[in-house]
Amino acid sequence: MRRVGCLVLLVALATLALISVDFLHGWTAQGPLERPATIVVAEGSTLRGTARQLEKLGAIRSDGSFLRRARVLGSDAPIKAGEYVLPEGVSNRDILALLQSGKTVNHLVTIPEGMPSILVHERLMANKELTGTVPVPAEGSVLPDSYAYKKGETRAAVLARMQKAMSGYLAQAWAKRGKDIVVKTPEQAITLASIVEKETAIAAERPIVAGVYQNRLRTGMMLQADPTIIYPITKGKPLGRRIRRSEITAVNDYNTYAMTGLPKGPIANPGRTSIDAVLNPAATKALYFVADGKGGHIFANTLEEHNRNVRDWFKIRRARGEIE
Known part of the structure; x- marks a missing residue:
C-alpha cells in the first residue's frame, strides 16, 4: 500500500513538473507568428483586451494562457499605448516586455524650409494616421524639420511640438544675435527670415x-522682394504664373514693392539657417541682387552695376528661350 502511495506521489510530482516545464516553456518559446505584424494599443487599453487582439493576430495561441503566464512570470508594469511591430516567432515573454517598454513605431512628418502655414495645415490634415483637427497655424510659428509621431496621435499634439520647436530655437538664436542688426524684435526677425528663405x-x-x-x-x-507680392494672393502657395503689373503696384500689408519697411508679418515658416542669417547677417555693402543663371545670385553695390547684371540675366533667359 505504501508503495502504491509513493508511486502515486511520484506520478503527481512528475505531472506537476511536466506542467511547470510546459508553463515555463510556453512563456519563453518561439511563438506562432509566421511573419512580422503590427499591433496598435489604444490609450486606456487593458492587457486582457490586448491579449484578445494578439490572439486574433496570431501572435499568441491563447489569450487565456498568455494572461496566466503574464500574471505569474511577467512584470506587473502597465502596457503603454502606441503602435508596435511584433517580429516573426516572438515569444509571450518578449511580447509583454515590448508592450511595457513603450518602444513604439515612430512615423515622421516633414515640414520643408519655407513651407507656408496653409500648406503645413494641409499636410497635417492629409495625414490619415493622425486624429482630430487643427486650424491653420500662425505664419512663421512652425520650425521646419522632421517630426516623429505615433499612429493615432492628435494633430494638435504634433503641431504643438512644431511650434514649441520654433519658439525654442528663436529664443536661443535671438540670444546670440549680432549687435548692430536692423530687426528689433524676434517677431521682426522671423518676418525678415521668411523673406530671405x-x-x-x-x-x-x-x-x-x-x-x-x-x-x-x-x-x-x-x-x-517678389515673394511678398505673391503672399497676399495665395497665402504662400505657388502662383503658377508670372506676376502681373497690377499686383506689383498693389498696396497692401505685404507688398514690399509698394511700401518701405517690413511687411505685416512672415510670409512662410523659415528654417534655422535663414533665422541665423537675419540675426547675424554678412557684412556687405550690396544693395541689389539678381539671378546669375546658375541657381544662385549675383550681388551689386550700385544701381549701375545691378542694371548691368540684370541685362546679363535677360541675355541668359533669351538664350534659353524663356523670353523674346
Whole structure:
C-alpha cells in the first residue's frame, strides 16, 4: 500500500513538473507568428483586451494562457499605448516586455524650409494616421524639420511640438544675435527670415541676402522682394504664373514693392539657417541682387552695376528661350 502511495506521489510530482516545464516553456518559446505584424494599443487599453487582439493576430495561441503566464512570470508594469511591430516567432515573454517598454513605431512628418502655414495645415490634415483637427497655424510659428509621431496621435499634439520647436530655437538664436542688426524684435526677425528663405534656396547665400535687406531697411529703401507680392494672393502657395503689373503696384500689408519697411508679418515658416542669417547677417555693402543663371545670385553695390547684371540675366533667359 505504501508503495502504491509513493508511486502515486511520484506520478503527481512528475505531472506537476511536466506542467511547470510546459508553463515555463510556453512563456519563453518561439511563438506562432509566421511573419512580422503590427499591433496598435489604444490609450486606456487593458492587457486582457490586448491579449484578445494578439490572439486574433496570431501572435499568441491563447489569450487565456498568455494572461496566466503574464500574471505569474511577467512584470506587473502597465502596457503603454502606441503602435508596435511584433517580429516573426516572438515569444509571450518578449511580447509583454515590448508592450511595457513603450518602444513604439515612430512615423515622421516633414515640414520643408519655407513651407507656408496653409500648406503645413494641409499636410497635417492629409495625414490619415493622425486624429482630430487643427486650424491653420500662425505664419512663421512652425520650425521646419522632421517630426516623429505615433499612429493615432492628435494633430494638435504634433503641431504643438512644431511650434514649441520654433519658439525654442528663436529664443536661443535671438540670444546670440549680432549687435548692430536692423530687426528689433524676434517677431521682426522671423518676418525678415521668411523673406530671405523664399529669395534663395542656397544656404551659403542667406547671410548675404540678409545683409542686403538690412542695408535697404537701414537706408529706407524698399525691400522689393517678389515673394511678398505673391503672399497676399495665395497665402504662400505657388502662383503658377508670372506676376502681373497690377499686383506689383498693389498696396497692401505685404507688398514690399509698394511700401518701405517690413511687411505685416512672415510670409512662410523659415528654417534655422535663414533665422541665423537675419540675426547675424554678412557684412556687405550690396544693395541689389539678381539671378546669375546658375541657381544662385549675383550681388551689386550700385544701381549701375545691378542694371548691368540684370541685362546679363535677360541675355541668359533669351538664350534659353524663356523670353523674346
